[in-house]
Amino acid sequence: MSVGPGTNKLPVNADWRPGAGLEALRARAAMLGDLRRYFATAEVLEVETPLAGTSAGTDPALQPLRARYRGPIFPRGSDLYLQTSPEFAMKRLLAAGTGAIYQICKAFRDGEAGRLHNPEFTILEWYRPGFDVARLMTEVATVAGLALDRPDLEAEHRSYCEVFESALGIDVLDASAEDLRQVALRSHVLGAEGMDLTRDGWLDLLMSHLIQPYLGAERLCFVTDYPASQAALATLNDDGLTAARFELFFQGIELANGYHELTDAGEQAARFEADNCLRRAQGLAPIRVDRGLLGALEHGMPECAGVAVGLDRLLMLRLGVDDIDAVLSFSLQRS
């Protein structure tokens, strides 16, 4: 081999190819086209919001990646958060009077990589003023059927309490952290014996190990009415014990998370505070809160329901592959 002008002399990576094959790349393009057509027909406006911003979600379970900007506006430099979801900015748009909106964008989560996770992934998020969660779930089922290329897929609805009751025979609203720990031990979750978890941590352990793998085996499975302690940014139901929050599962995989959205500025500020308190207690850095969101809520955001859907996982299910690497052009280890 001759070494002439323009010939590369740097070491090359032999494993340069994408994780997704051509079939997966084409299926993604087809899925995105179908989704955009659906929302255009439904007269939901497509929007874009910043992926890098000076504030971010405060949820202690989500860690944003950070980037550094320096130049005009921040001459001494400022840390920017890469958004864990476009939620806050989209709510500010709703308060500004956009009506129904959707966005397809990247979201970033530090520390998350595995068979179903990549730190950078594609989210479809939309908000429907005037919808309650029941009406939104109907639309989510339609959209999921579209993305999976299985428009006739049926859906079932089960409450969080009912799935725990039927799988493990416990009343989750009544159970203490110790009760939940005992269930984990009884169910032979090895490693649980030495674990120190909060009550919600135990719920997550039971859900992810003993319940979720069996959800949505045949059809879409919506789990509704999460306990108030896991309300995140959903309004509470009239019982005060559960929240107007749902998740969608299919073939054991978590696909979507939706709420009847909190619109009360005072309550939102209190949840920001509580999240940052919890973050400090867990040794995590507090997050700069989105004061714009508080301003928007004070101005008035329409009553609405909203949902975030993981498009990479839908694509995995559409193609029948079991690793997210196979639907991404370049996952982190290939990037």
Add this chain to the structure above:
Amino acid sequence: MATYSTSEFKGGLKLLLDGDPCTIIENEFVKPGKGQAFNRVKIRNLKTGRVLEKTFRSGETVEAADVVDRDLQYLYNDGEFWHFMDNGTFEQCQADANAMGDAVKWIKEQDECMVTLWNGSPIAVEAPNFVVLEVTETDPGLKGDTSGGGGKPATLETGAVVRVPLFLQTGEKIKVDTRTGEYVSRARDE
């Protein structure tokens, strides 16, 4: 004390769990979108060979096990222990029957074996994939039968018994696959 955090987990990593050295076979990151992350790990206990599943809370740290695999030469058996030597450093070590496991059936002096050392002591010994051993006892062969169909038991010089084709005679050398315990072929003397 060396430790690993759950984000370092991957196949082949050696951990110390409940006092026993273990190796990770499979690691799965499990996390609800809005909840606690876990690592569900399939683990082999290197002392007992048992495989189990264990869950760790992500972010936890786990003690590392000082486990290495070495190619060592088998020297001799003193009645209780099997002695091995590192041909590079001439260091020697001894393995007990437990660590030897099935390897005792196949190895002869001078054979190179993969020995798993935990804190410098053998906990597992793997015979070479193929070994050549002499047949010390088998029923007389049937002349003219070279098809190998049917077969008969043959005792080898190490005491192992394998099924061999009918034509094989006492005193011949054969090649055996130690992973399956099956006869492969006649071995030619070099």
